[in-house]
Amino acid sequence: MLAYYGTQISPNQLETEEGFLICKNVPIARTGKQLYRAGDLQLTGDPERGIWVERTEEEVFDPAAMASFEGKPVTDNHPPENLEPYNAAGYAKGHVQNVRREGDFLMADLFITDPALISEVKSNAKREISCGYVCNYVPAGDGYKQEKIRGNHVAVVPLG
Numbered sequence: 001m002l003a004y005y006g007t008q009i010s011p012n013q014l015e016t017e018e019g020f021l022i023c024k025n026v027p028i029a030r031t032g033k034q035l036y037r038a039g040d041l042q043l044t045g046d047p048e049r050g051i052w053v054e055r056t057e058e059e060v061f062d063p064a065a066m067a068s069f070e071g072k073p074v075t076d077n078h079p080p081e082n083l084e085p086y087n088a089a090g091y092a093k094g095h096v097q098n099v100r101r102e103g104d105f106l107m108a109d110l111f112i113t114d115p116a117l118i119s120e121v122k123s124n125a126k127r128e129i130s131c132g133y134v135c136n137y138v139p140a141g142d143g144y145k146q147e148k149i150r151g152n153h154v155a156v157v158p159l160g
Contacts, residue, residue, distance in 0.1 A: 004070045007075055009029045009077075014120070020094075021112040021121060028069060028104035028131050031057050033143070041144065046123070051125045052143035059149055061101050069099045069131070069151035074110050078132055078155045096154050097119055110154060117156060 006127040012024040033054045039047030059065060073083055074094035083091060093114035098108050110129070112118050133152045135146040 002152065007025070019115070021118045023121065025107055026110050026129060026154075027102075027104075027105040028099075028108050028129060029055070029060055029149070031055050031060050031104045035079070037039040053137065054140060054145040055149070056145060057104075059103070059145070059147055061110075062149070065149040065151075066099050066101070066106060067070065067095050068133075068149070069106070069154070072096045072151050073153045074112055074117075074151045075132075075155045076114065076120075076126075077157055078130065079153065082134070083153050091158070096151075110156070112156070113151055121156060126156045126158050128157050128159055131149060132155050 014022050014024070016022065021076055033052050035050045035126045036053045037047060038045060038049045038051050041051055041053070043051065057150075072090050072095065073092035076093050079087075079091040082088060089125060094110060094112035094117070098107075098110045099108045099110055112121065117126070131151060133149055133151045133154060135149045137144045
């Protein structure tokens, strides 16, 4: 199942000589509990009800989870499907690089190559990101926890 995590894009930006935009120090994931909609987890009952989901340090900073975001496509909003080799070129507007841990956050730099998306980021029309990823949801206490987090893309969105 594809899941999403949103946060604000970094104000640390620079342009390359060619005009590409590099957004440095972007938090793409964090540890802790987050509130999801039941529909996001494909649970029965009211799809709008809140469900607490925990992301543990062990899962967010698992070497395989961190490596899974390296080089993944940056997209303009979330694509309607999971990105795979046959469709990624149609959605990719850049890529993720330099994935690393900083405190409780998984950080990365976004290298954006699409002129329309660069314009939207620079004009503040799109200032947040939302990671698309797959994971397993395991019941934990009164909610769930995520395991085996694997990155699929990082979307630049108006609101994460």
